[in-house]
Amino acid sequence: MYQYDAYDQQLVDERVAQFRDQTRRFLAGELPEDEFRALRLRNGLYVQRFAPMLRVAIPYGLIAAKQMRMLAHIARRYDKGYGHFTTRQNIQYNWPKLEEVPDILADLASVQMHAIQTSGNCIRNVTSDHLAGVARDELLDPRPYCELTRQWSTFHPEFNWLPRKFKIAFSASQSDRAAVRVHDIGVQIVRNETGELGYRIYVGGGLGRMPMIGPLIKPFLPELDLLSYLEAVLRVYNRLGRRDNIHRARIKILVKDIKPEKFAELVEAEWAQLREGELKLRHADIEAMRQRFDQFTYDPAAAQDRSYAKHLEQDSAFASFAKRNVLAHRVDGYAVLFVSLKSPSGVPGDISAEQMEVVADLAERYSFGEVRATHDQNLVLADVQHKDLYTVWKTLREHELATPNIGLLTDMICCPGLDFCSLANASSISVAQDINDRFDALDHLHDIGELKLKxxxxxxxxxxxxxxxxxxxxxxxxxxxxxxVTLGGSAGNDASLGDRTGPSFSRADIAEAVERIIDVYLEARDSEEESFLACYRRIGMAPFKARLYAEEAVEAA
Incomplete structure (x- = not known):
């Protein structure tokens, strides 16, 4: 974990005091609604369909066990006993009382957490690969660079009122697990042909109303120039981004309208004035930041364990879990364990206060006291010894946290939808439950293989x-x-936007439509190893569309 210094703690504590006074004045009628709205949004507080919603920042998805216990306390004391993990590696609470939100923020500050800049037209929570520091395909740990970026962007006076919200993601692995190309800025840490460390910079990605894959605007940025270049990108956007139309205010629209080549030219011109200034990093700055993160000592004897292999042989349920939810670690004798928040009986991404405490206990006992939140709304215990995997699994299974479905169809991403969100047009949670009901057989899910339904x-x-x-x-x-329905999208190295199948499906028919899509794939794949995405890209839309719209049993309009 990154450890706060006195300045970090003072900044968070002062923000709590400010918002407490702002909330008091608003409830007393001394602060108009339109003025309070901007203030509450900067502290992660939305007004949803039934109650306020508070979004808590989890920078690059990293959570200490004591922080997880605090999140459990908040769920139990101020909410309805649960929280919801999001695709931004944050957690949301759907039922806090407005007058109690300052108390929640004070509790968060006591464990080095906050809700600053989790909403509003500012630089949001910086995200990264949830396997940062333990992945075998990683160049280096990107989190110190994330933290440098977070500190640069927090309360940045020049970028406090951007045309629209702004999101930055980092990856340093061969496999992009941070979806860098669908962020406003995506940073891929690389080495150039001479071995120098630096960054590949993508700008103008994003989803929403006008989804776009971010173009590459800087093939190689030297390591020490990170913050000055980010500042140059933000200055160009802040100056030229539209403020007259909320739907065309994101940087992706600006990059598309003036073309990536022109945008890159403008950034280069801006950067020329900043590059040798105060934002120029030093190697000592980066090393000092690395030292602010916990340094773990791995047990060299862990690689001698033989009990893990025996448990795999003797317990088929554990073997099924390990196949989907356990991943190789960069250190022999250790493993990465995924905690599934996609139980068939639950809501994707939801976790109860009791479950949070179970995960916190397991993290302290078996994973150096750390938990990670993933982009797929699951959790990770990243440093579990092989000898402890069976014990951890048994505990998770007792608390409905061990569904062996990571990467499978039922490991779906799902927003709160109409059940909570005031912006939603339709339900999501009930549709997820319908799909779960149709694909409740694990053997069938494993036969289908990797499939990302979102x-x-x-x-x-x-x-x-x-x-x-x-x-x-x-x-x-x-x-x-x-x-x-769309098919063929990807947020990984081969990032692409999905193709729309055709007319929409009624609420009653959408689960059956998904089943028909799966049937086409199973019939058309050239082997059990061919993934859904590879199959779709090979055979195209036509076979799926024919099956979806051929029969009247699925009502289309």
């Missing part, structure tokens, strides 16, 4: 439906809930 309740795309292998978008049609 679902959003409105065009804002919080469920990332446009980059799902199967994407589902809820739409309103004359007061009724309907669902558009």
């Amino acid at each position: 679902m959003s309740g409105c065009m804002n795309g919080c469920g990332h439906h446009t980059v799902g292998h199967i994407g589902i978008l809820g739409v309103d049609k004359h007061g009724e809930e309907w669902y558009q």
Whole structure:
């Protein structure tokens, strides 16, 4: 974990005091609603359909065990006993009382957490690969660079009122697990042909109403120039981004309108004035930041364990879990363990206070006291010794946290939809439950293989439906809930936007439509090893469309 210094803590504590006074004045009628709205948004507080919603920042998805216990306390004391993990590696609470939000923020500050800049037209929570520091395909740990960026962007006076919200993601692995090309700025840490460390910079990606894959505008940026270049990008956007139309205010629209080549030229011109200034990093700055993160000592004897292999042989349920939810670690004798928040009986991304405490206990006992939140709305215990995997699994299974479905169809991304969100056009949670009911057999799920289903309740795309292998978008049609379907999207190295199948499906028919899509794939794949995405890209839309719309049993309009 990154450890706060006195300045970090003072900054967070002072923000709590400020918002406490702002809330008091608003409730007393001394602060108008339009003025308070901007203030509450900068502290992660939305007004949803039934109650306020508070979004808590989890920078690059990293959570200490004591922080997880605090999140459990907040769920139990101020909410209805649970929280919801999002695709931004944050957690949301759907039922806090407005007058108690300052108390929640004070509790968060006591464990080095906050809700600063989790909403509003500012630089949001910086995200990264949830396997940062433990992945075998990683160049180096990107989190110190994330933290440098977070500190640079927090309360940045020049970028406090951007044309629209702004999101930055980092990856340093061969496999992009941070979806860098669908962010406003995506940073891929690389080495150039001479071995120098630096960054590949993508700008203008994003989902929502006008989804776009971010173009590469800087093939190689030297390591020490990170902050000055980010500042140059933000200055160009802040100066030229539209403020007259909320739907055309994101940087992706600006890059598209003036073309990536022109945008890159403008950034280069701006950067020329900043490059040798105070934002120039030193190697000592980066090393000092690395030292602010916990340094773990791995047990060299862990690689001698033989009990893990025996448990795999003797317990088929554990073997099924390990196949989907356990991943190789960069250190022999250790493993990465995924905690599934996609139980068939639950809501994707939801976790109860009791479950949070179980995960916190396991993290302290078996994973150096750390938990990670993933982009797929699951959790990770990243440093579990092989000898402890069986014990951890048994505990997770007792608390419905061990569904062996990571990367499978039922490991779907799902926004809260119409059940909570005031922007939503249609339900998401109930559709997820219908799909779970149709694909409740684990053997069938394993036969289908890796498949990313992503679902959003409105065009804002919080469920990332446009980059799902199967994407589902809820739409309103004359007061009724309907669902558009897309196929072939990806947020990884081969990033692409999904293709729309055709007319939308009624609420009653959307689960069957998904089943028909799966049937076509199973019939058409050239081997059990061919993934859904590879199959779709090989055979195209036509076979799926023919099956979806050929029979009247699925009502289309």
